[in-house]
Amino acid sequence: MLSLNQIIDKALAGEFLDAREGGLLYSEAQLQTMMALGNKLKQQQHPNNVVTWIIDRNVNITNICLSGCKFCNFYRTARSEDAYITTLHDYIRKIDEMQNLGGNQLLLQGGMHPKLGLEFYKQLFRDLKSHYPTLRLHALGPPEIVHLANMEGLPCKLVLQELVDAGLSSLPGAGAEILVDRVRKELSPAKCSTKEWLDVMRAAHELNLTTSATMMFGHIETIEERLEHLIALRTVQSEKPSGHKGFLNFVPWPFQDENTQLRKKSGITNKVTPEEYIRMIAISRIMLPNIPYIQASWLTVGKETAQLCLHAGANDFGSIMIEENVVSVAGASNTFDADGIQQAIYDAGFEPKQRDQDFNYVRRRT
Numbered sequence: 001m002l003s004l005n006q007i008i009d010k011a012l013a014g015e016f017l018d019a020r021e022g023g024l025l026y027s028e029a030q031l032q033t034m035m036a037l038g039n040k041l042k043q044q045q046h047p048n049n050v051v052t053w054i055i056d057r058n059v060n061i062t063n064i065c066l067s068g069c070k071f072c073n074f075y076r077t078a079r080s081e082d083a084y085i086t087t088l089h090d091y092i093r094k095i096d097e098m099q100n101l102g103g104n105q106l107l108l109q110g111g112m113h114p115k116l117g118l119e120f121y122k123q124l125f126r127d128l129k130s131h132y133p134t135l136r137l138h139a140l141g142p143p144e145i146v147h148l149a150n151m152e153g154l155p156c157k158l159v160l161q162e163l164v165d166a167g168l169s170s171l172p173g174a175g176a177e178i179l180v181d182r183v184r185k186e187l188s189p190a191k192c193s194t195k196e197w198l199d200v201m202r203a204a205h206e207l208n209l210t211t212s213a214t215m216m217f218g219h220i221e222t223i224e225e226r227l228e229h230l231i232a233l234r235t236v237q238s239e240k241p242s243g244h245k246g247f248l249n250f251v252p253w254p255f256q257d258e259n260t261q262l263r264k265k266s267g268i269t270n271k272v273t274p275e276e277y278i279r280m281i282a283i284s285r286i287m288l289p290n291i292p293y294i295q296a297s298w299l300t301v302g303k304e305t306a307q308l309c310l311h312a313g314a315n316d317f318g319s320i321m322i323e324e325n326v327v328s329v330a331g332a333s334n335t336f337d338a339d340g341i342q343q344a345i346y347d348a349g350f351e352p353k354q355r356d357q358d359f360n361y362v363r364r365r366t
Helices: 004-012 019-028 031-045 088-100 118-131 142-152 156-166 181-187 194-206 223-239 261-266 274-287 303-309 338-347
Strands: 050-054 057-060 105-109 136-139 168-171 210-217 247-254 316-319 351-354
Touching (some): 019 274, 050 338, 057 088, 088 105, 088 118, 142 194, 194 210, 223 274, 247 274
Parallel strands (some): 050 316, 050 351, 136 168
């Protein structure tokens, strides 16, 4: 077993740490050491002083979902009085508002609706693109792709290709939670397995579809399972075809517990401290040398902690989140507008650059 200093040297050389090495570093290294290492690795990849951010809008296609995840209090059954499917009229109103604020990407998240099939989503994407030809659709996620593939009796790769042909621009890393089946079976047994989630992303990478990756932590998982999650993402990224984009960013955030079944029935609450979150950002940068952007989730941890993360390996500040419903109803209450998010980045000592989902810089309208 390598010593702590040898593990640090291995990481600085750009080599993949194994789970034992990552675990030792996470548990034994001082926070300042972790931050310095994460920051150094970030600077090796990105020697500029830029932190990226984006304007987009998160619109929920529907709140009807059969998954019944224990950490989610947003979903409804089809019989619920407040169940809905967003109408085209509402999309148009919301997109117009977003574009007036300088954004051009719709983050479309839905539930695993028991009746909405592939044709519904294809028609939705075509309708939106017919009204807004340049609109970017960052939509669905691996659980929805697996759900649609099962409904239609089609391979996931074909489902993805048909959605791309209808207007899908990029695939979010939604529904990852923790990519370990022990955890998934407890939290969200109706969702896709770890292998299915990863295989959807493999298919997306073969199609050269831009993807992101996520982790929701701080509930029933162990530190070892967090590292297993990171290694799984790193492995899939290393398998992508040469020249294809793969995972462009990774976004870890702590479980938001307010009114969730995990809290009400099991007493599990979010105990992730600012120090632990910063440590997770650092270990993410260290364990994922082949994923270029690490995002600090200001929405769930607040401005000050997120700013510190920019000195621990993070180099993206995410979206101003014009609209967000899922983690907000579970207790995430932080907000930013475009001026505020840029000022926060400046105040942390960095240069803010607005981006799109492919991490191209976007010139802001004045």
